[in-house]
Amino acid sequence: MPSGFDEQWAKQYADRYANREDNEEVVNFLLKRGRSDGTYLDLCCGVGRIAVPLASRGVGVTGVDNAPAMLEVMTEQARSASVSVGAVLQDCTEVALDETFSLAYVTFNSVFQVGDSAAQEAMLTSTARLLEPGGGLVVEAFVPHPPTSSTLQGPVATHVSGSRLETTARKWDLEEQVLWVQRMIVETPGDIRLRSLRFHYQSPAQLDALAERAGFERVAEYADWSERPLTDDSDNRIAVYQLRSGSPD
DSSP states (O other): OOHHHHHHHHHHHHHTTTTTTTTTHHHHHHHHOOOTTTTEEEOTTTTTTTTHHTTTTTTTTEEESOHHHHHHHHHHHHTTTTOOEEEEEOOOTTTSSOOEEEEEETTGGGGGGSSHHHHHHHHHHHHHTEEEEEEEEEEEEOOOOOOSSOOOOEEEEEEOOSSOOOEEEEEEETTEEEEEEEEEEEETTTTHHHHEEEEEEOOHHHHHHHHHTTTEEEEEEESSSSSSOTTTTTTTEEEEEEETTOOOO
């Protein structure tokens, strides 16, 4: 499926999320689940927000994305950090590589940006084929708390400074389980950009069912990367899966 992330968006994305406070926590979490000599597969890797610092810890990392501009930024950032990260331009629903990995991960709600339930299951099944026996998969995604009916929320100002105004609106489609997020960015008079994000969301139970059909079993779940327990009020979920023996090949 084509990507809507162009060169301008890739650079903005890299700047916006470069210094997220949880980046180091993510890397530590992944290293705890993978081996120190393992190989890591970053699905929907984007600009390498996790792949580059993970590679800086001395492990092999390959990032897969369908957006050339995002991969270019990741490669630039890896070069600046003096590390090597494999960059693969492929659709994450049908990744075909000649190597296997000890741990795969998909962060920052990216799994919900993959088409629909069938496409999400295809991505998980494709991932299962690329893992070593007993390999792991870590998935970060928001826990949906939709309104009682399909509705528009916002727009509300989400960033205000002397040089930038950003407003965000959300539209929930309960029947299709789709959340649209529209972000309008104004940086100079006349420079107005609209960024549209579509999430085909799943409940935790639904996502677990997709993973199970793909050959995984869930072994842990947390509310965040610091491993706080998941509760009914949690907005985020980190699910840890392990490849079952006899999973699809």
